[in-house]
Amino acid sequence: MNYAPPDLHVAAEVPALIRIRNVTKSYGTNLVLDGINLDVRQGEVRCIIGPSGSGKSTLLRCLNALTDFDSGAVVLDETRVGYTERNGVLKPWTGREAAAFRSRVGLVSQHVNLFSHRTVLENVIEGPVQVLGASRQAAVRTATDLLSRVGLADKHDSYPSQLSGGQQQRAAIARALAMTPRVMLFDEATSALDPELVGEVLGVMQALASDGMTMVVVTHEMRFAEEAGDRIAVMDAGRIIEDGPASEIFSRPRQPRTAEFLKDHFRFAPAEGRRDRA
Amino acid sequence: MRRGLGLTQLTLDIAEQGSVPLEDRPVERPRSGHWHRVRSGLVWAVAGLIAAYAVSVVATNPAMRWDSIGKFLTAPIILQGLVTTLLITFLSAVIGLVGGLVIALMRMSANPLIKTIAVGYLGLFRAVPLLVQILIWYNLGTFFPELGFGIPFTDIGLYGDTNVLLSPVVACLIAIGLNQAAYMGEIIRGGLLSVQPGQVEAAIALGMTRAKAFRRVIAPQAAKSIIPPLGNDMINLLKATSLVSVVGVGDLMTRAQGIYASNYQVIPLLIVASIWYLALTIIFTFIQGLLERRFAAGVAR
Numbered sequence: 001m002n003y004a005p006p007d008l009h010v011a012a013e014v015p016a017l018i019r020i021r022n023v024t025k026s027y028g029t030n031l032v033l034d035g036i037n038l039d040v041r042q043g044e045v046r047c048i049i050g051p052s053g054s055g056k057s058t059l060l061r062c063l064n065a066l067t068d069f070d071s072g073a074v075v076l077d078e079t080r081v082g083y084t085e086r087n088g089v090l091k092p093w094t095g096r097e098a099a100a101f102r103s104r105v106g107l108v109s110q111h112v113n114l115f116s117h118r119t120v121l122e123n124v125i126e127g128p129v130q131v132l133g134a135s136r137q138a139a140v141r142t143a144t145d146l147l148s149r150v151g152l153a154d155k156h157d158s159y160p161s162q163l164s165g166g167q168q169q170r171a172a173i174a175r176a177l178a179m180t181p182r183v184m185l186f187d188e189a190t191s192a193l194d195p196e197l198v199g200e201v202l203g204v205m206q207a208l209a210s211d212g213m214t215m216v217v218v219t220h221e222m223r224f225a226e227e228a229g230d231r232i233a234v235m236d237a238g239r240i241i242e243d244g245p246a247s248e249i250f251s252r253p254r255q256p257r258t259a260e261f262l263k264d265h266f267r268f269a270p271a272e273g274r275r276d277r278a
Numbered sequence: 279m280r281r282g283l284g285l286t287q288l289t290l291d292i293a294e295q296g297s298v299p300l301e302d303r304p305v306e307r308p309r310s311g312h313w314h315r316v317r318s319g320l321v322w323a324v325a326g327l328i329a330a331y332a333v334s335v336v337a338t339n340p341a342m343r344w345d346s347i348g349k350f351l352t353a354p355i356i357l358q359g360l361v362t363t364l365l366i367t368f369l370s371a372v373i374g375l376v377g378g379l380v381i382a383l384m385r386m387s388a389n390p391l392i393k394t395i396a397v398g399y400l401g402l403f404r405a406v407p408l409l410v411q412i413l414i415w416y417n418l419g420t421f422f423p424e425l426g427f428g429i430p431f432t433d434i435g436l437y438g439d440t441n442v443l444l445s446p447v448v449a450c451l452i453a454i455g456l457n458q459a460a461y462m463g464e465i466i467r468g469g470l471l472s473v474q475p476g477q478v479e480a481a482i483a484l485g486m487t488r489a490k491a492f493r494r495v496i497a498p499q500a501a502k503s504i505i506p507p508l509g510n511d512m513i514n515l516l517k518a519t520s521l522v523s524v525v526g527v528g529d530l531m532t533r534a535q536g537i538y539a540s541n542y543q544v545i546p547l548l549i550v551a552s553i554w555y556l557a558l559t560i561i562f563t564f565i566q567g568l569l570e571r572r573f574a575a576g577v578a579r
Contacts, residue, residue, distance in 0.1 A: 066483060095487050103485025113480035117498050117575045130494055131485040159575065179485065 017042045017214050023072035032058050034238035040216055045209045047225040048218045050235035056218040060187050064105040065098050077182045103131050106176030110188040112168040114160040120171045121156040127179045146174040150204050166197030170204050186217040222265045226250050234258045343546045350550045359533030360554055366519045369451050374458025381463030403460035409521050411457055415449040416525045450522040461511055469504035502573045509566030513559050
């Protein structure tokens with residue numbers, strides 16, 4: 001695999017595009033996010049790994065305001081998530097403001113949710129036309145380009161139910177990209193796919209990373225995190241227990257909990273993954 | 279001892295079947311037997327006989343008066359009734375659809391008060407027979423002589439004579455429309471619940487407002503599962519309009535009753551009405567089919 005050493009990919013001086021400060025959230029008595037602090041730099045591939053139920057997905061959904069949090073702050077592209085400044089005071093968003101913000105953040109989730117009543121092409125132009133007010137013609141041009149980039153040039157008129165899981169997920173990536181987002185969020189984008197379809201989706205994500213897209217990737221694909229990730233945050237029980245360059249996390253984990261988690265994940269596919277790093 | 283005997287018996291059976299392996303032995307195809315053909319022929323013959331007899335009894339009945347069926351089928355007075363029936367059906371369907379959508383959304387509201395109001399509405403309007411509801415609205419003038427808008431507990435406002443405001447047709451429209459809203463509300467709610475939550479989330483994540491997500495994603499997908507029960511409901515509605523004949527609104531049924539009251543050809547005129555109801559139902563079913571195809575996009579085929 002051809003890639004720049006992750007640590008050098010994005011210089012530390014690049015200002016953070018996303019700043020997460022002391023975010024907490026609980027469902028009833030269950031504390032799912034326990035004081036999260038995290039930065040994502042412009043152009044960085046920021047992976048979040050950790051055991052199921054550690055709060056990764058919840059954190060990701062806080063970034064595009066699909067989930068609200070109890071305290072702390074998230075700033076994304078100089079927007080304080082959840083608030084707009086009016087007369088020097090930060091006022092809670094209206095529904096319209098929340099929608100406008102979400103249109104700038106792409107989300108690809110585990111359960112592929114292409115609009116089932118629309119064709120692939122219609123899915124991709126839906127956002128630009130309906131949300132951004134683009135002309136249908138321009139949206140189709142962009143969509144055509146995006147669909148060939150994700151390898152679906154011949155699937156414009158297919159309905160989602162006629163596609164494989166991997167094709168659906170690639171179409172979902174194209175749909176998110178059609179909004180020209182500042183950031184792409186991936187929430188276990190390959191978890192629901194058959195093993196042989198995972199590679200094609202990861203390939204598209206990797207290409208996107210090489211194009212310089214800022215990406216926050218919650219994943220169980222350790223090889224992807226290792227190869228494409230710049231910095232990795234390890235979450236456990238609502239906290240970030242370790243955070244650092246991919247090379248360090250995978251070769252010299254400092255926390256015993258991280259080492260244990262990685263050991264579990266590499267148990268069945270160790271050899272290849274490790275050799276790449278050597 | 280007995281177990282030993284059973285085993286011996288089994289071994290003997292296998293031996294008798296010869297040396298042909300089980301997978302190579304011929305099998306009898308299901309439903310291919312001689313007896314099956316005889317039996318299905320018999321069923322057809324009996325059914326045909328019964329049908330032929332039923333037709334001949336009706337057709338040769340001297341009280342049948344085929345000539346008057348033909349005459350009244352397209353008589354202006356019947357056609358006027360037909361138009362009234364269609365009008366009541368259409369307008370109460372509109373009231374029912376709009377009201378039903380409101381009731382469905384209220385029923386799914388997170389606000390317990392709004393939800394309770396919707397549940398109460400459903401309970402009330404589905405419990406009281408439609409005939410009773412029609413009579414209540416029709417006779418409302420005997421209970422509230424005046425209706426209008428105003429400030430409660432004062433005389434300020436606009437009021438009018440109930441019997442003028444609620445003409446028989448309007449009373450029927452309100453009665454049937456509000457009753458429809460209750461049934462439609464449950465149909466619409468079922469359709470809305472059938473939309474995968476992820477579809478809504480995808481629309482929201484794309485930056486759609488809730489209203490836009492409803493129009494662009496939820497409504498078209500819900501329509502797919504709403505249409506079959508809706509078609510059912512429309513046909514029910516069409517036939518339920520015949521109940522307005524109790525207050526003499528001049529629909530198809532009222533007209534047919536009016537004619538047979540004077541010429542005593544009861545069955546022929548009921549058949550005239552039946553033929554029109556049948557024709558309208560066929561048209562409704564056809565439209566339902568068209569709509570189903572229109573909203574079937576994306577279903578695996």
